[in-house]
Each structure stands twice: as C-alpha cells, then as structure tokens.
Amino acid sequence: MAADDDDPSPPATVRDGRARFQVLSPTLIRMEYAPDGRFEDRPTFNAVNRDLPAPAYTTDVEGGERVIRTGRLTLRYRLNSGPFSERNVTVEPRDGEAAHPVWRLAGECGFGVPCEAELLRLSGGAALADDQRGSTGPGFVDGMDGTVAWTQRGVPAAGPRRVAFRYANGTTETQAALVTAGDTRVRVDLPPTGSWDDWAEAGAVLTLPAGGGNLSVGCAEQGLCAFNVDSVAVTATGVPYPPMPDAAHSAANLGGWRRSLDYADGPRPLFDGLLSRDGWFLLNDSATALADGKPRPARNSSQNGYQDGYLFGYGQDYRQALKDLRDLTGPAVTLPRWAFGTWFSRYYPYKDADYRDDILPAFRKYGVPLDVLVVDTDFKSPHFWNGWGWNPQLFPDPEGFLGWATGEGLRVALNIHPSIRADDPRYAEVTATVGHELPEGACEAGNPCRVFDFSDPVQLRAYFDLHRPFDALAPIVWWPDTCCDSSVATTPGISPDSWINAQYAAYIDGQGRRGFSWNRSGSGFTVYGESAVYPAGPWADHRYTVDTSMDTTSTWELLAFAARYTVLRGAIGMPYESHDIGGHNYPKNGNRLPPDLYARWVQFGAFQPVLRLHSNHGYRLPWDYPQPARDAAVKFLRLREALVPYTYTLARQARDTGLPMARGMFLNYPGFQEAYDFTSQYLFGDDLLVAPVTGPGTDGVRTQVWFPPGTWTDWFTGRSYTGPKVETITTDLGTMPVFQRAGGILPTRTDDVPAVDASPLDKVTLDVATGADGEFRLYEDAGEGHGDRAGELAWTTVRYSTAGGVTIGARDGTFPGAVATRAWTVRLHAVDAAPARVLLNGAEMDGGAWSFDADTRTVTIQTPPLPTGTPQRVSVA
Known part of the structure; x- marks a missing residue:
C-alpha cells in the first residue's frame, strides 16, 4: 500500500503529484485532480461520508501508469498526464470489460467529443424533449426560441475551431441558428432534414481562446x-x-432517473443511473457544493481544473454498488410508519364537509383503511395556487377540520407551491423578514407572483415562517410541489430540487417528527417541464425525499413503465417512489378509467413503496367503479394495509443496506438475460416476486412471468413454479401474479384496522413458502419521532426450516409502545397433505387451532398470545 510518507491525507490514500486516489471499498475509489496540489477532505452535499473501513489494496507503477488493485477492481492512470479523461484513465472491474470513463460535468463539454445538448444549460423556451426517434442519450432539446449554452473545456490552443451541432428540422423551410462564442455570433442556416426523426449536422468556424x-x-x-x-x-x-465516446457505456446503463413523468403516457428516456451492465459508473462530484450548502472555494471549482469523482467498479455485483452509494452519500430518510398505509388525493376543490360527510364515511363503509388525506391546491386563499391562508368558503374552521382528522387517525397533507402573490395578506410578513421586495417571477397560468431564492438563509426563513401557522393547528405533511413556479436556489453546486427537499426534511425534523419531502428530485424548478440537469444530480435526494413521478397520463403502457420506473429509481439509491395510482390524467371517457385499468393500478400500488390514489379531477376510489373492479380494489387496499409490517421492514432494510424496496430482478439474478428483459416485474424484498398485469381484461388475462431459479408459490392459488423458466399466468381482477420464493417469510397484520397506527401490532400473520430454509427479521419501532436514532427499536428473527418448522425468536430490543405479547397466525404454503399433528413449543395443539386447505395447499395455525421476549416454535408432523 503505497502512499507518500508525509501525506496528511486520509488512510487508504495514494498520491501521484497532482492526482490523489482514496480506496473507499473494494469496489469504490475516489479520484481527485488538483492543479495546485491542494485536495479537499470536507464532505460535499453528495459525498457526506468517506470515513469507511480501509479495504485491502495494492498499488504500483507499471509501464508509466499508476495501478491500484483491490481484488474487485483495477484502476490505471497514466503518470503526469494531467486532468483525468478517457485518454489517461482505465477501469477494469473484475467481471467486466476494461473501460475509459469520460470526465464531464453537466453544463460543460470537452474538446473533440460531442456532448448531449439536454445535459447543458437550457434557457428561454429550450427544454428537454423525448418524443422523436433517432436522438442519442436521454432525449434532445426543442423550443429553440431559447438557448443551449455550455462551458467549453480543453481547446488546446487559440485559433479557429468548428462549433458543430446535430439538429432536426421537420418543417419544409430552412430554419436559422445562431452560434455564439464570446462576442462573436455566426448565423447558420438549417435546411429541412426530411422529418423530425431525421438528424443532420451543421456548424460554424469561430476563433476560440485556449481552453x-x-x-x-x-x-x-x-x-x-x-x-x-x-x-x-x-x-x-x-x-x-x-461519435459519442461513451455511447456503449450509456447503452449498457440500466437507467435511473428523470425529474418527473409529467404528461407521460408510456415509456420515457432516463438519465443514467448508477448501475450498468458493463460493471462501472463514474459519479462526477467536481462541482458539488460542500455539505453545508456553501460553494467550494474558487480554487476547487471545475473552471480551474479541479476534479473530484467516485469510480464505482462493481462488475455484476449491483447490490454492492448500492451499498457503496449508501455508505458514501448517506442512508435513505426514515419515513414514519403511517406513510406505508393508504393515501387519498384528488385535484378537486373539496370542502371540509366533503371529507367529513362523504369521503371518510365511504372508506369506513367499505372497510378500506385510510391514513393520509391529501388536500390539493384549491384549499388556499387568497389565490388557489399560492395563497398562504385557508379558503373560508371551503374550510370555514381549519382548526376544527384538522382536529377532526387527527381524531380519526388521519394525517393531513397540504399542497404548497413555492411562491407568493404581492397582494397576499401575508406578503408583508415576508418583506419584513427579508427587508426588501421579492422579485417577480413566472408562475402557473400567468399568475403574477413573487419568488424566493432558497439559497438565501433569510428568504428561506421567511418562506418557512409562512408554514408555521398551519403547523400550529396540527402537524402537517407538506407537499412542496415545485412543478410550476420560478423560485430558485442559486447556490452553485446544488440541484435546486435537492436543496429545497433537504430544507423541508430539516424543518419537519426540527418539530420532533420524521422529516421528509414529497416532491420531484434531482434537477431545478421549472414552469411545467424538464429543466437542465444540474451537476450535483439526484445523488443526495434519497436522504430527504419521497420522489413522485407526478402528472402522468393513465394508459396500459404507462402502468407497465411505472413498474419499471420504480425499479430504476431504486438503482440510484432512491427506495421510495410515489406514483399517482390510477394515473393523473385520462384523456378518454370523462373522469373514469376503464374499470379493469383502474383495478390493475390499485393492485400495482399495493406492492409499491407508497400507495397514493390521485387524479386530475377524475375518480379514483373503488366505489366509483362497477363490479368486479370495486371488490378487487377494496381487496387490494385492505391487503396494502395488512402488508405494513413487511413494507416497514423493507424500508428499514433500504436505510441500512441501500437496497430499494422494489428491486429489479437483475439485483439478485444479474447473470440471466431475462432479469433485464422482463422490465415490468420486480422483487418486493428478496422473497416476493410481483408481476403487475399491464393489459386489459377482467377474466382469463394472461401475463408472461419469468421465474428465477428456485421454487415460487402463487400467493393466491397455491400453485408452485420452478425456475428458471417463463410461464403464462392467468388471472382475473381479484388476483394478480404474486409469488413467494421457497423459504420466504412474509409478515402481515392479522387484524383489520382503519389506519396503520389505530392499534398495537399484537396480531401478526407469517406466510411461509415451504420447500427451502429461510429467514426474515421483522423490524419495529415507535413509528414516528426520533427514538430509533437513540436505539429505541427492535428486531424479531423468524426462521423456517424444512426439518424443524417455524422458530420465532425473542424480540431483540424495545421501544415505547412495544407489545408484551403477540398472537401469531402461521400459514405454511405449498403443503401437499394435511399434517398429522401441529406442535407449539413441542406440545401438540388442539385441532381447533389449525386447519388445512387442500385447494390452496395451505396449513393455517393460530397461536394464543405469546410473550414477545421469549422464543416460540411452531412445527408440523
């Protein structure tokens, strides 16, 4: 392990002149290049933790290259060759191909290589688009009454250079571009290309300075x-x-994110995520601000040649990549337990009485649990979009309304748009705090408004002061919808979305609650549209945010893509995705979806990180639909609530390991091509395979499912399948393809409850798929507050052995509200014959305590309340 003897750098560090390397794990190496030889050890907004256990590695100089080997990864850098580039750096994952990472930030471009226009600085009407074929990368830029701007790097010497671009002109007339460099402007004519799917090259020669x-x-x-x-x-x-120098790498990338799916009616291109089939990824952190939000010193800006990046070389070990990302960038935010229940939202001017007299009574009538009421934007006054008071016509008694909701076990979420009108009665509070008028900005539908710069601490304080009267009435779940107003966060090196999401998390944490934002992520505020990609990217958002795909258009194609989108969001470390269940918009047949499409959306939502019913004025409640869709939706909403012990544990796993709740098949089975081909199915945890139905029909609907190696048992029918192979699964609206891996253990709530926290978890069902040994650790804590940070939490280990049955371990740890006894219902699936005896802790149970269903091949065993502090064992003979 070679490092300079007098180098004050952290452990596991190798220096070569102006280059420094930190070996953070066997699959992760930090790379820095500092022209002045001064390196940065302070955390950034993305990289908050580099204090990791030093792994074993070796380093040497071979053939003029610095070579670092970890056993999982080899890194080569040509000595004294200057800043990192695809010309002087090679990465070799142990089970991947040798590659040459391209060092480029969003908003800048190197010499002699093309750059995706959508990754540059967009202004005016220029915006990311993806509705034409033939483009490279995640899309292209349209609306060219605006501008694509960038910082050019690497021009070797002053002189004439060709500034070229790839364009499409689907009109029949020649258009005209303006190419600008400094004070020089050159007009370039753009002849028609034949169609919008056909692309051509154009450009101009301009004299550029060195650099x-x-x-x-x-x-x-x-x-x-x-x-x-x-x-x-x-x-x-x-x-x-x-040609694009990293085209093959981009093609191999599994995808990861975009700011939203607003108006999408099917698949949309995504920006690159962490995971790539060629086994590596470069997270370029060169321009990211420091962890406290302050810009890096000028000497460390990318403009002065400083580079700071994290080279992940994981091969096919995608799970390790996600752990590395979690360790480097911090754990996911801890959500309150109620967030995994049922949310109801509708963009509609509901009155207080509507919630009291119609909506909640219907939930109770049909036995459907409800945890969160989302009150959309119409509640506000004096303006429905960005007012900072309650509309008295809709909510004459806000305190009474919130008190009623709390008494019913409901949380209330309020939609906020981050701006304020100058005629708002509370605007005077803002100007008094800030000391001056806020600038005018662009807001939804031409609404004249004043906007904030959230990088200014005083403006940030004034903004959150607007929230406090609401929180004084009841703890509010805030929905800061940054879709459409032109407030900003101008600190260089931080994505505005990420910054405001972090501030909401901190604001709520300060009230003793679990702080999180529910919003878009990873980019900048816009007036309805995709913004330019910011250098910091989405890599910190998982610490603060429940990402939301936002205003989608409901189609079968979009439903299929939503399943994939959740999985790929997980591939950038974001464990939580919140879709508009049912889809936001539906362009046909008025306000109701086809009943089968609605029912399949709800089924899908039951096995997602967050289930939030929502629409743009359309109907998304079960009783809005005829049979059999109504009963199917009711069934799966009840199931969603029962799943909370499982989903809450998956959320804790996400925090501890970096694994998402909804896991792409490739995370567990990277060597199988089918794990990449069957994009709409996923693992919910490691033991539950979910394949949402994404085609029409109510009976006999056929879905192709790929089963990985092992035995998988249908949760609804009890039929077992052994992989690897593809099977056609037939369902009606009351069922969906959900399969439990042999040895898998699934804890659910036994009793029906109107809300997640309505009663203690003293009755739990364990669904066990027999056929292989298995283990599951059930996680519990108080469900809200910060006690878990102080160790107020508990784990209960449940094991299944084909030889010994089910062992429920003594609870390890405790927390306020932990139950002293618990009644267990154990369901053993894939059992071919009724057992002769059932034993509890070695003693035979009465025949009335268990039963056998031959049709579903299930043995059901019910125990009396048992102490949680001592182990229990249930077995059959």
Missing part, C-alpha cells in the same frame, strides 16, 4: 426557430462530427 470559454446555440431569427438540437461538439476545422 475554450462559454458557447451557445440558439435561434437566429424569430419565426425560424423550428428545429431541435441533439448534441454539440467543438473540434478542429475539417474534422467530421465525432
């Missing part, structure tokens, strides 16, 4: 802006437009 500078492409003349831009490239003159 590069700031460049842009925009529209030269109003009325001639009808063109799209896919990528840009600065090269020597006379050189053909270059």
Whole structure:
C-alpha cells in the first residue's frame, strides 16, 4: 500500500503529484485532480461520508501508469498526464470489460467529443424533449426560441475551431441558428432534414481562446426557430462530427432517473443511473457544493481544473454498488410508519364537509383503511395556487377540520407551491423578514407572483415562517410541489430540487417528527417541464425525499413503465417512489378509467413503496367503479394495509443496506438475460416476486412471468413454479401474479384496522413458502419521532426450516409502545397433505387451532398470545 510518507491525507490514500486516489471499498475509489496540489477532505452535499473501513489494496507503477488493485477492481492512470479523461484513465472491474470513463460535468463539454445538448444549460423556451426517434442519450432539446449554452473545456490552443451541432428540422423551410462564442455570433442556416426523426449536422468556424470559454446555440431569427438540437461538439476545422465516446457505456446503463413523468403516457428516456451492465459508473462530484450548502472555494471549482469523482467498479455485483452509494452519500430518510398505509388525493376543490360527510364515511363503509388525506391546491386563499391562508368558503374552521382528522387517525397533507402573490395578506410578513421586495417571477397560468431564492438563509426563513401557522393547528405533511413556479436556489453546486427537499426534511425534523419531502428530485424548478440537469444530480435526494413521478397520463403502457420506473429509481439509491395510482390524467371517457385499468393500478400500488390514489379531477376510489373492479380494489387496499409490517421492514432494510424496496430482478439474478428483459416485474424484498398485469381484461388475462431459479408459490392459488423458466399466468381482477420464493417469510397484520397506527401490532400473520430454509427479521419501532436514532427499536428473527418448522425468536430490543405479547397466525404454503399433528413449543395443539386447505395447499395455525421476549416454535408432523 503505497502512499507518500508525509501525506496528511486520509488512510487508504495514494498520491501521484497532482492526482490523489482514496480506496473507499473494494469496489469504490475516489479520484481527485488538483492543479495546485491542494485536495479537499470536507464532505460535499453528495459525498457526506468517506470515513469507511480501509479495504485491502495494492498499488504500483507499471509501464508509466499508476495501478491500484483491490481484488474487485483495477484502476490505471497514466503518470503526469494531467486532468483525468478517457485518454489517461482505465477501469477494469473484475467481471467486466476494461473501460475509459469520460470526465464531464453537466453544463460543460470537452474538446473533440460531442456532448448531449439536454445535459447543458437550457434557457428561454429550450427544454428537454423525448418524443422523436433517432436522438442519442436521454432525449434532445426543442423550443429553440431559447438557448443551449455550455462551458467549453480543453481547446488546446487559440485559433479557429468548428462549433458543430446535430439538429432536426421537420418543417419544409430552412430554419436559422445562431452560434455564439464570446462576442462573436455566426448565423447558420438549417435546411429541412426530411422529418423530425431525421438528424443532420451543421456548424460554424469561430476563433476560440485556449481552453475554450462559454458557447451557445440558439435561434437566429424569430419565426425560424423550428428545429431541435441533439448534441454539440467543438473540434478542429475539417474534422467530421465525432461519435459519442461513451455511447456503449450509456447503452449498457440500466437507467435511473428523470425529474418527473409529467404528461407521460408510456415509456420515457432516463438519465443514467448508477448501475450498468458493463460493471462501472463514474459519479462526477467536481462541482458539488460542500455539505453545508456553501460553494467550494474558487480554487476547487471545475473552471480551474479541479476534479473530484467516485469510480464505482462493481462488475455484476449491483447490490454492492448500492451499498457503496449508501455508505458514501448517506442512508435513505426514515419515513414514519403511517406513510406505508393508504393515501387519498384528488385535484378537486373539496370542502371540509366533503371529507367529513362523504369521503371518510365511504372508506369506513367499505372497510378500506385510510391514513393520509391529501388536500390539493384549491384549499388556499387568497389565490388557489399560492395563497398562504385557508379558503373560508371551503374550510370555514381549519382548526376544527384538522382536529377532526387527527381524531380519526388521519394525517393531513397540504399542497404548497413555492411562491407568493404581492397582494397576499401575508406578503408583508415576508418583506419584513427579508427587508426588501421579492422579485417577480413566472408562475402557473400567468399568475403574477413573487419568488424566493432558497439559497438565501433569510428568504428561506421567511418562506418557512409562512408554514408555521398551519403547523400550529396540527402537524402537517407538506407537499412542496415545485412543478410550476420560478423560485430558485442559486447556490452553485446544488440541484435546486435537492436543496429545497433537504430544507423541508430539516424543518419537519426540527418539530420532533420524521422529516421528509414529497416532491420531484434531482434537477431545478421549472414552469411545467424538464429543466437542465444540474451537476450535483439526484445523488443526495434519497436522504430527504419521497420522489413522485407526478402528472402522468393513465394508459396500459404507462402502468407497465411505472413498474419499471420504480425499479430504476431504486438503482440510484432512491427506495421510495410515489406514483399517482390510477394515473393523473385520462384523456378518454370523462373522469373514469376503464374499470379493469383502474383495478390493475390499485393492485400495482399495493406492492409499491407508497400507495397514493390521485387524479386530475377524475375518480379514483373503488366505489366509483362497477363490479368486479370495486371488490378487487377494496381487496387490494385492505391487503396494502395488512402488508405494513413487511413494507416497514423493507424500508428499514433500504436505510441500512441501500437496497430499494422494489428491486429489479437483475439485483439478485444479474447473470440471466431475462432479469433485464422482463422490465415490468420486480422483487418486493428478496422473497416476493410481483408481476403487475399491464393489459386489459377482467377474466382469463394472461401475463408472461419469468421465474428465477428456485421454487415460487402463487400467493393466491397455491400453485408452485420452478425456475428458471417463463410461464403464462392467468388471472382475473381479484388476483394478480404474486409469488413467494421457497423459504420466504412474509409478515402481515392479522387484524383489520382503519389506519396503520389505530392499534398495537399484537396480531401478526407469517406466510411461509415451504420447500427451502429461510429467514426474515421483522423490524419495529415507535413509528414516528426520533427514538430509533437513540436505539429505541427492535428486531424479531423468524426462521423456517424444512426439518424443524417455524422458530420465532425473542424480540431483540424495545421501544415505547412495544407489545408484551403477540398472537401469531402461521400459514405454511405449498403443503401437499394435511399434517398429522401441529406442535407449539413441542406440545401438540388442539385441532381447533389449525386447519388445512387442500385447494390452496395451505396449513393455517393460530397461536394464543405469546410473550414477545421469549422464543416460540411452531412445527408440523
């Protein structure tokens, strides 16, 4: 292990002149290049923890290269070759291909290589789009009455250079672009390309200084802006437009994120995530602000050549990659237990009386649990969009309404848009705190408003002061919808979404509650649309945010993509995704979905991290639909509530390990092509395979399911399947393809409750798929507050042995509200014949305490209340 003897750097550090490497794990190496030789040891907003156990590694110089080997990863850097680039760095994962990472930040471009235009700085009407074929990367830029701007790097010497770009012009007329470098502007004519799916190259020769500078492409003349831009490239003159240097790596990337799925009616391209089939990923942290939100010193800015990145080289060990990400960037936010129940939301001007007299009574009538009432934007006054008071026509007694909701065991969420009108009675409070007028900004539907800069601590305080009168009435669940107002967070090196989400989490934490934001993530505030990608990216959002896919359009294709989207969000360390269950918009047949589409959405939601019924004025409650869709939706909403002991444990696993709740098949079975091909099915935990139905029909609906190795038992029918193989599964609206792995143990709540926290968890059902040994650790804590941070939590280990039956361990740990006794219902699945005897702690149980269902091949055993502090054993003979 070679490091400079006088180097004050952290352990597991290797220095070579202006390059420094920190071996953080066998599959993760930090790489820094500092032109002045001064490195950065303070945490950044993304990388909050580098104090990891030093792994074994070796280093040497071979053939003019610094070589670092960990046993899982080899890194090579050509000595004295300057800043890191694809020309002087090689990564070799143990079970992957050798590769050359491209060092590039969003908003900048290197010399001689093209850059995706959508990753640059977009302004005016320029925006990310993805509705045309033939583009590279996650999309292209349209709305070229705006501008694509970037910082050019690496121009070797001053002189003429070609500034080129790839464009599409689907009109029949020549359009006109303006290429700008400093004070030089050159008009470029853009002939038609034949269609919007056909692309051509254009450009101009401009004199650039050594290094590069700031460049842009925009529209030269109003009325001639009808063109799209896919990528840009600065090269020597006379050189053909270059290929994407990392095209193969991008193709291998499994995808990961975008700011939202607003208006999507099917699949949409995603920005690259952490996981890639070629086994590596570079997280470029060079421009990210420090952990306290302050910009890095100028000497450490990317403009001065400083580089700071994290090279993940995991091969096919995707689970290790997610653990590395979790260890580096911090654990996921801990959500309160009630967040895993049922949320109801509708963009509709409900009155207080509607909730009291109609909505909640219907939930109670049909026996459907409800945990969260989401009150959308209409409740506000004086303006429904961004008012900071209650509309007295809808809520004449806000305190009474919130008190009623609390008494019914409900949490209330309020939609907030981050702006304020100058005529709002509370605007005077803001100006008194800030000391000046806020600037005017763009808000929804031309609404004149004043906007905040959340990077300014004083403005941030004034903004949250607007929330306090609401919280004084009851603890509010805040929905800070940053869809459509032009408030900003101007601190360089932080994504505005990430910054405001962090502030909401801190604000709520300060009240002694579990703070989280429920919002978009990873980019910047916009007026309905995708914004430019910020250098910091989405890598910190999991610490603060329940990501939401937002205003989707409900189709079968979108339902299938929603399942995949949750999985891929998990592939960037985001364990929680909140879809509008039912879809936000439905363009056909008025306000109701086809009954089968609605029922399948609810089924899907039952096995998602968060289930939130929502729509744009449309109906999304079971009793809005005819049979059999009504009963199917009621059944799965009840099931969702019963699953909370399981989902709450998966959430804790996500915090501790970095594994998402909904796990792509490739996480557990990376060597099987089917794990990548069957994109709409996933593992919910490691032992439950979920394959949402994504096609129409009410009876005899066929779904192709890939079963990995092992035996998997249908949760509804009891039939078992042995993989690896593909099977066609037939369902009606009352069932869906859900399968338990042999040895899998699934804890659910036995008793029906109107809300998650309505009563203690003193009755638990254990569904056990026989056929292999297995183990599950049930997690519990108080469900709210910060006691878990002080160790107020408990684990109960449940094991199944084909030889010895089910052993329920003594509870390890305790917390306020922990039950002293618990009645267990043990269901053994995939049992071919009734047992002769059933034993509890070695004593034979009375025949009335157990039963056998031959149709579903299930033995059901019910115990009396048993002490949770002592182990219990249930077995059959």
